[in-house]
Amino acid sequence: MTSTPPQTAQNAQTAQKALSADRRRWFALAIVMTAAFMDLVDVTIVNIAIPSIQKDTGATFSQIQWITAGYALAFAAGLITGGRLGDIHGRKKLFLIGIAGFTLASALCGFAANPEMLVASRILQGAMAALMVPQVLSIVHATFPAEERGKVFGLFGAIVGLGAVSGPLLGALLTQWNIAGLEWRPIFLINLPVGVVGLLLGRKFISESKAPRALRLDVVGVVLVVVGLLMLLYPLTRGRELGWPVWGFLCMAGSILVFAGLVAYERQKARRDGSPLIELELFKVKSFAAGIAVQATFGIALGIFFLVWTMYMQIGLGWSALRAGTTGIPFSVSVSVAAAMSVQKLVPRFGRKVLQTGALLMMTGLLIYIWEADRYGMGIASWQMALPLVVMGLGMGLIVAPLTDAVLADVPKEHSGSASGLINTVQQMGNALGLGLVSVVFFGSISDRLAPSATGPAFAHAFMNSLWWVAGVLGAIFLLMFALPKRAPAGAEAASVADEAGDVGGPAGTDEANEPVLTG
Template sequence: MSSARETAAEPVADARRWMALAVLLTATLLDLLDATIINIAIPSIQRDIHASYTAVQWIAAGYTLAFAIGLVTGGRLGDIFGRKKVFLLAMAGFTLASALSGLATGPDMLIISRVLQGGMAAMMVPQVLSIIHVTFAPEESGKVFGMFGAVCGIGAVSGPVLGALLTEWNLFGLEWRPIFLVNLPIGIAGLILGHRFVRESKAPSAPRLDLAGVTLVTLALFMLLFPLTRGRDLGWPAWCPASMAGSVVVFALFVLHQRAKVRQDASPLLELSLFRIRSFAAGIVVQLAFGTSFGLFSLTGALYMQVGLGWTPLRAALTSLLFGATMAGVAMVAVPKLVPRFGRKVLQAGALLMIVGLGLYGWIAHQQGTGVTPAQIALPLVVGGCGLGMIMAPLTSAVLSEVPGQHAGSASGLINTINQVGLSLGLGLTSVAFFTVVDDAGTPAPTGGTAFITAFTHSLWWVIGGMALAFLLMFALPKAAGAQFAPPAEEDAGAPAADAGTSSSDGAPAARAEATPAANAPTPTAG
């Protein structure tokens, strides 16, 4: 069989592969921690460097947006130039960006550093699964991906708690900065060990990099998100709606360019034929609505707990852990036990539970005001966590269930990209759904109080609306939502090498998503 595995030496004989796996899992943990650790420290960062609310949004969204835009490109770069080479370069860049974030003297420097961090993560993460694919034999995959899934779960759930501890400990008087600086010794060790133990590999016939496509989609996303975050501060000038409308035109140009690429050299950035599959097209919109809802929920919830209620970062993080821990526990039951029997009904029941949990959360927040306690919101957090656990892992399988095996890599990579875009969009919508209410109350930052509670309950209606939309769109998913797609190697033993190479790179985010539900979603620090 022709596949990317042929580009590396026989994996079974090399005992050093387990050290290589440790390096790869460490890189995965770094990415997940930095994606989830930031929200809990946002109020401390805001006070220390005098960041505006717009800057706060960009500090949180810069990472996810750069990560989303760079994911597919990152996978391509590894196929073309060598996965080990790109992995080590990205880890070095990620470590440098972490140092710059920890040493930031103002909001602008921190935003730029976070964008750089996200871009480096987008180059680093796709290589992890690709290198694992060419390093380990198929019979070892169960053990390897079990370890991978465990690391993903630990990273996603523990990020907010670790961020809270590092912030409250105020190590060496650095306040929030250790949440980034802790990456330095880990990154340096990873570079040294990765250089020694990770083996180089390339795709036998990698697709070309579509620079024009990357440029168009980046421009379109920027034209959509920048006005959302800056518009409120500037009084919503005319160029804001014009830019957002123009983003639709640029997205249309991107689609036309992708069609031309298919005719020209069959190496598009996006496989448009996938959108002819009803379940995939609907599932992508579900993923976008889902990611947007939680991007909004994660930031507003952190501000509600710490600024509105005056809780310490640790108290907020431990309360939020109810949500993430419940999600992880239910997911382990939902995938193997419930989905095979009830199919998409499990996802829809999860969406309804999310709506109930969020609605109850908002009602309690409104009724109790600033006197709310962790015990009072424990029930809605557990209910919402159950709903999330019933959605996350089955959703990826449902979206991919009718995708042909030869396109599984591109499809799964797109799912993760759309999720990250949704997170960024949700963080951008914070201006409209949350901060506008704070402004109307005339509350200066960072005094908080009742204005932040009102703003949070208002933003929850937006989140509930997103979940209701996701629920309705789930009717377009296959009834047997647990069906799995067939990998190219199983579907066609003679699949061309180019397909195998594409699958290993673009498929990396998919394995990241399917290995554990926590890896494919933010762990909201709000609950």
């Protein structure tokens, strides 16, 4: 009887473990995508419930702005830190902490006794999302080989579209149904069962991954990022409410000095111990640097549009939450369809032109919307909004999924957490800037003393004024996209070979340094 050679048995065991891991990673993908979906839904679901929240709690327009902007501020301020903590302590661990905290914060939002508690709970929710969300792309980037990432990012784009369509509709239904007399509160409480299930399944199916080198948290970098963002965004968000005081402008100008100090410190930190919070070397990757600029500007456009659109339909036109939610379905379906097609079929053939076409389509949709809002006035119908919303949705879908792939395509795996944190940070920073600009472009054109009969026309005028701003921002995005590579990344197979050859970064001469550390 011949025994199996130890080496052969070991190889068979290794192959079996690899096969098992291959099956598990798709379960892990479903779990992290569900978490991303939950975060996306939570943002859009709040927008549709704003009038109900305002009516039930007596919240002022400033507090309403903080319910949305407070989340974005905490999210933006913590994302880079969340990504780096995942690199250091394990992306699975931080993902599970994040989803547990997000679920708890959702419960606090749902049981908020007053607007102040709701704002504070939303800030906590944003902070927990900052721990959870960066791990999503990090886990995908570290777990899936290069040749499969296009398909995965295509799925991610479809999830973005599905989140966009589900959020407003689900929020409208939950608000309209007034379950158990809770009015708007179920929009937050619905996160509880989803979060608990995600936490339990995540512990079982997600494999742990870390940066291969021993990294330490850059505390000074964290402080500088948070201080810089707050100095920029807090006075912008509250400026109109406070009468645009001088200290606000000085604070925003001072944030530039803080960010300059951050860059200088991070360079010194990288030279000293190789463990900075922000990997400045990433900005030498052309696709990453250009994509980051587009992400930030795109966030500004979305931050303005979605908030003013909701207030226009529900407060300006006097529509119910359900009517407003269903009106947005053509937009969201179009986003989902275009996002699913763009990465797999269009970008490999047409490259950057796909993203630029998306920006032009969004601008075209906005101009049609402005024309219709002006022509039909207060008598505009939901079906008349369908055309501009479909055109805008197709344009957004052509941008969201390919842009993520373009930004991360050439990023070394060991920096995937930091890169993911940066991507989400700049988009959320742009989103918070957009929400802050709502004070200028929307409320700035509405008098503080309006007769009830003048509220609708004033909101309609402010909406059209805001859309001109959004169209201008999209024009800037179109120009920024010329800095993106003309063609799609060289190809999944080439990237995979580069990964295996150790050409994607990390300490020289060590193959292990170029692969994520996977356990469990």
